[in-house]
Amino acid sequence: MSAVVSPLVVEGVSKRFGDVVALDAVSIELRGAELFGLVGPDGGGKTTLFRILTTLILPDAGRASVLGLDLLRDTWAIRARVGYMPGRFSLYPDLSVEENLRFFASVFGTTLEEGYELIAPIYRQIEPFRDRRAGALSGGMKQKLALSCALVHRPDILLLDEPTTGVDAVSRREFWDLLGSLRSSGLPIVVSTPYMDEASRCDRVALIQQGRVLAIDAPEAIGERFPDRLFAVRGSDRYAMLQALRGYARAASVFPFGDELHYSERRTDVAPDAVADEVRDFLHSSGFGDAEVVPIRPGIEDTFMALMGASGAAA
Amino acid sequence: MTPAIDVHGLTRRFGGFTAVDAITFHVERGEVFGFLGANGAGKTTAIKMLIGLLAPTSGSASVAGFDVISQAEDVRRHIGYMSQRFSLYEDLTVRENITLYGGIYGLGDAEIRERGDALIATLSLGGAARERVSSLPLGWKQKLAFSVALLHEPAVVFLDEPTGGVDPITRRQFWEMIYAAAARGTTVFVTTHYLDEAEYCDRVSIMVEGRIAAMGTPEELERENGVSTLDDVFVRLARPDGAPAAPPDGTSTAPRRR
Numbered sequence: 001m002s003a004v005v006s007p008l009v010v011e012g013v014s015k016r017f018g019d020v021v022a023l024d025a026v027s028i029e030l031r032g033a034e035l036f037g038l039v040g041p042d043g044g045g046k047t048t049l050f051r052i053l054t055t056l057i058l059p060d061a062g063r064a065s066v067l068g069l070d071l072l073r074d075t076w077a078i079r080a081r082v083g084y085m086p087g088r089f090s091l092y093p094d095l096s097v098e099e100n101l102r103f104f105a106s107v108f109g110t111t112l113e114e115g116y117e118l119i120a121p122i123y124r125q126i127e128p129f130r131d132r133r134a135g136a137l138s139g140g141m142k143q144k145l146a147l148s149c150a151l152v153h154r155p156d157i158l159l160l161d162e163p164t165t166g167v168d169a170v171s172r173r174e175f176w177d178l179l180g181s182l183r184s185s186g187l188p189i190v191v192s193t194p195y196m197d198e199a200s201r202c203d204r205v206a207l208i209q210q211g212r213v214l215a216i217d218a219p220e221a222i223g224e225r226f227p228d229r230l231f232a233v234r235g236s237d238r239y240a241m242l243q244a245l246r247g248y249a250r251a252a253s254v255f256p257f258g259d260e261l262h263y264s265e266r267r268t269d270v271a272p273d274a275v276a277d278e279v280r281d282f283l284h285s286s287g288f289g290d291a292e293v294v295p296i297r298p299g300i301e302d303t304f305m306a307l308m309g310a311s312g313a314a315a
Numbered sequence: 316m317t318p319a320i321d322v323h324g325l326t327r328r329f330g331g332f333t334a335v336d337a338i339t340f341h342v343e344r345g346e347v348f349g350f351l352g353a354n355g356a357g358k359t360t361a362i363k364m365l366i367g368l369l370a371p372t373s374g375s376a377s378v379a380g381f382d383v384i385s386q387a388e389d390v391r392r393h394i395g396y397m398s399q400r401f402s403l404y405e406d407l408t409v410r411e412n413i414t415l416y417g418g419i420y421g422l423g424d425a426e427i428r429e430r431g432d433a434l435i436a437t438l439s440l441g442g443a444a445r446e447r448v449s450s451l452p453l454g455w456k457q458k459l460a461f462s463v464a465l466l467h468e469p470a471v472v473f474l475d476e477p478t479g480g481v482d483p484i485t486r487r488q489f490w491e492m493i494y495a496a497a498a499r500g501t502t503v504f505v506t507t508h509y510l511d512e513a514e515y516c517d518r519v520s521i522m523v524e525g526r527i528a529a530m531g532t533p534e535e536l537e538r539e540n541g542v543s544t545l546d547d548v549f550v551r552l553a554r555p556d557g558a559p560a561a562p563p564d565g566t567s568t569a570p571r572r573r
């Protein structure tokens with residue numbers, strides 16, 4: 001196969017609802033069987049994009065193809081070959097685990113037995129509860145059932161809208177492990193999340209905010225787009241230190257970041273260690289005797305915030 | 316001075332199942348405390364006891380200086396509660412929500428007006444005071460819900476996954492509001508599934524199967540476990556056998572297609 005067709009191409013897709021621009025000329029292209037993340041806050045347009053790609057709503061402008069099929073012309077062919085897990089739990093709570101699976105298989109003209117091999121690694125974890133009503137499952141188990149239902153007809157691409165929202169950290173990690181295995185077996189996956197820490201589990205991510213793509217890259221490369229120098233500041237009185245640093249003349253931005261503060265400034269003509277020393281001296285002289293300042297590599301959240309500021313999208 | 320939250324051997328059984336198993340901890344006044352645990356670890360049961368909604372089987376607890384068993388009504392009057400999803404009425408306006416909650420918390424009309432004005436000014440919500448809450452962006456809703464939970468100046472405020480789903484800048488604005496409240500002496504008790512959110516707390520505890528398996532500053536817990544994030548600490552504790560439920564990438568047990 002020399003003429004490799006990208007499993008997903010989105011070109012300049014826009015969608016508006018009344019005055020609200022949900023998607024503003026979004027372009028994305030998958031490179032084969034990637035685990036591709038759409039990362040951004042609620043209301044950013046992630047769900048609208050999924051609804052367009054699953055042919056549930058039409059874009060106002062732009063083009064898209066899924067598995068080489070045109071969104072407008074090949075609607076029915078796309079539907080048969082896509083596995084979609086919507087953001088809200090969308091299974092039948094009054095049907096059992098197994099009944100849900102059989103139902104979804106039958107809708108796609110297949111059977112649970114035919115799809116079993118593909119879903120087995122996931123389904124086996126909930127199979128002991130196959131007679132339990134889906135509504136009575138824990139969050140982590142519901143999510144595994146929903147993924148099984150999205151996979152049972154052996155789709156050629158998976159579209160998952162915030163599959164890990166509301167699920168505890170252990171189940172989330174298991175779920176991302178499962179997605180990694182599926183991707184390795186050759187299945188392209190597009191998955192959305194509002195949680196920046198999950199972006200590192202993807203091959204590439206698109207950062208999305210207010211309907212616009214801020215950046216597309218490998219997670220480790222996103223940090224390199226941070227425009228300034230970044231430093232981590234540690235000390236006992238974080239909140240007072242934050243306020244003091246905001247008043248420091250050289251500060252470009254100061255944000256709380258877990259149990260640290262992240263401080264950035266524009267100067268590039270001074271060595272990072274020298275800047276760190278200056279900032280530390282400032283904090284020491286301001287009464288924060290235990291303050292420590294070290295240069296750090298920016299992460300996805302740092303870059304996201306910088307790009308939000310640059311695009312004027314800050315709330 | 317008594318701690319803001321003081322818990323000794325707190326236990327709750329349901330039939331033969333021990334949901335909360337003799338937990339002991341305290342939270343200082345003005346502290347931001349993260350109360351963590353996997354689904355089913357006993358967090359919700361513990362919180363219901365702390366806010367006087369569920370009687371313990373044994374043990375004792377005080378919140379804001381009041382005993383949760385004998386003074387449950389006083390406890391409820393001195394706490395605030397915010398859940399990301401449920402704490403505001405979407406069909407009421409910003410101002411109506413403030414008035415409603417002010418009334419529920421027993422404030423007088425003049426107090427409600429004054430504190431409502433101050434709240435709306437602080438959040439720069441002036442233009443939206445007559446808008447329905449359902450029309451506000453999620454980040455504004457969260458900030459408003461938090462401010463409303465503080466309207467009666469409670470000693471302790473309980474926050475359930477306070478910053479889910481918002482952009483990273485709004486999320487930090489929210490944490491600055493939490494820090495500001497703590498700096499004024501309000502004790503903040505946070506539950507969340509998101510361990511990167513828990514990193515913002517002064518101290519955290521992690522519940523596993525009804526017990527507190529770890530407690531300390533995020534840095535202490537990371538150091539003790541030899542890992543760099545609370546997420547890693549959590550997964551180690553919540554799955555002590557270390558057996559992954561899913562095969563790692565690329566192994567022969569990976570799902571096969573066709």
